[in-house]
Amino acid sequence: MKSLAELQALKQKAIENVNLRKDREDGVRVVVGMATCGIAAGARPVMTSFLEEIGKRNLNNVAVEQTGCIGLCRLEPIVEVYAPGQDKVTYVKMTPDKVARVVAEHIVNGQPVAEYTIGAAGM
């Protein structure tokens, strides 16, 4: 170790490994419905796409979680995004292709992607 800057750089790299373990109150939570209906409709690739996208952008403050059946099995895969200070946004019929836009527009810039939401699905 030659300098504080070098230690800082190592810390930034290492922080991703422990970041999950905090009791978070301020971060964004992405909750994927992973009951049988969700998994059958393809929730797993959706979830892994979220992980990939979040990893690519180095977003330390986002947790991807799973939950059970939300109750609208015909609209699965369902993903709910909880951002601090905003109402919960529910995305339906998600696909891996849609994930990048949700991450870029909603999670990073705070603008929910209206056309993917449950409202747009006519509910």
Next chain:
Amino acid sequence: MELVRSHVLICGGTGCTSSGSEVLHEEFDEMLVKYGLDKEVKVIKTGCFGLCALGPVVVVYPEGAFYSRVKKEDVEEIVQEHLLKGRIVKRLVYDETVEQNDIKSLNDVNFYKKQQRVALRNCGVINPENIEEYIAVDGYQALGKVLTEMTPEEVIDTVKKSGLRGRGGGGFPTGTKWDFARKSVNEQKYVCCNADEGDPGAFMDRSVLEGDPHSVLEAMAIAGYAIGANQGYIYIRAEYPIAVRRLQIAIDQAKEYGLLGKNIFDTGFDFDIELRLGAGAFVCGEETALMTSIEGHRGEPRPRPPFPAVKGLWEKPTILNNVETYANIPVIFNKGADWFASIGTEKSKGTKVFALGGKINNTGLVEIPMGTTLREIVEEIGGGVPNGKKFKAAQTGGPSGGCIPASLIDTPIDYDSLISIGSMMGSGGLIVMDEDNCMVDIAKFFLEFTVDESCGKCTPCRIGTKRLLEILDKITKGQGTLEDIDRLEALCYHIKNASLCGLGQTAPNPVLSTLRYFRDEYEAHVVEKRCPAGVCKALLSYVIDPEKCKGCSACSRKCPVGAISGEIKKPFVIDTTKCIKCGVCMETCKFGAVVKK
């Protein structure tokens, strides 16, 4: 980058290891592969979470679900339900965290609510065998800051300002100790760490070393810079194999990353640390005996002065601090001396870790701000005394400490209040006793320990403690007299005043403090020949209450010496001349007819 979305933290402290956490680790690895989750879920072995009574403990993040008493068979269910389908397995979660349909955060549970984890900040959070995880939680930032931005004097001033006092029991101000060593002029100085935790029932230091070894290494390097030393020794008991292994891994990793060794942070500062294993002698926890042992001699204390800060290890200026003291140092520099000084009471700053044991529901490791009352520790954090029994006393400080009786349960726990009531902080063992504990017997237990552990160098301790034990033994056998109690007390003061080192000077404390608060129990033993708690075998006898006895003969069939006889359906009798007082009859009787008198 790895696509990790969930972390499974398995406690790898000694408590949970002995209740089987290693098997869980393997099982998780296997099950994650089976369910195809091994790429997205990571299993990490951490240090102690503190709730050892509920081990093995497994925590799953990001949800923070706290699974307790997990068995190998439960692992598949956790993987299948929680990790694959996202449904927390409520059956296995720590009861107190379950609230109707929700899972409470661990911090809201009674056991953790009043705790403040400073020394234990990383225990149960990071993987102690991976230096990068320590770096991720601000590890080695303090050392970097100290070496590149501060002078040794500023370092010592910061430690002084924080108000940190030695956590090994003595409570000497750490900054002042460092200052003495800094001012001793010598080309060679040493930094030592006392990890020879010998009090029966105490395991705070072990948990810190097992859960966060790097914090101790970092602090020792800071101390080295402050006093002008480039060599450190950690004296650790060989009975702590997990801690020894993790410390060695930590030292090797720190050297590999250039955080120990030559020219750290390119400042020209060199610092190296070596381990020295103790062979389990209690006296080696005393500072001068510890250093004598590091030098390769038989662990015996030497007179002070000269103090170690002037003439310590190999007659060079040396500082010796306890593990927990060191664990506080990096935080003081990262968060500031004022932050640290804002915790605790006026004269006792910061927090203290206690190993909670004895008659208490939540056995384990707790860290509380100084000034927390004993009542809060026992009733709220500890969850009270089990089986509806009454709290009688708490013993702090192990064989050097004393008892706090129930009448003083609202005493705030800090160095000075404990000394004023005849106990001491000690290194942090806290043993809770209920009405079934005999205080004379407790004093005898600790004296047996000190008699065994007295090194024999000085007469007051070697012979004095032996005589104390003999008098106590006489009293518990019902052969004592009132004069014996007076003689016992007088001898205590002689030993305290005349012994060479801390071991002898504090050895009579368990006797003195039980005499102070429970003299009536001593008197009951000698005058009435009765043990009020029903512990001292010689003074009690088992009898059968003829009113309650149904004459089922269950007790007589279990009695190992054939002391119980009678006719079926008529009251049985115990022959006291044959009875060995093993208590089997009492356990066997379904009608509560056997009573101790």
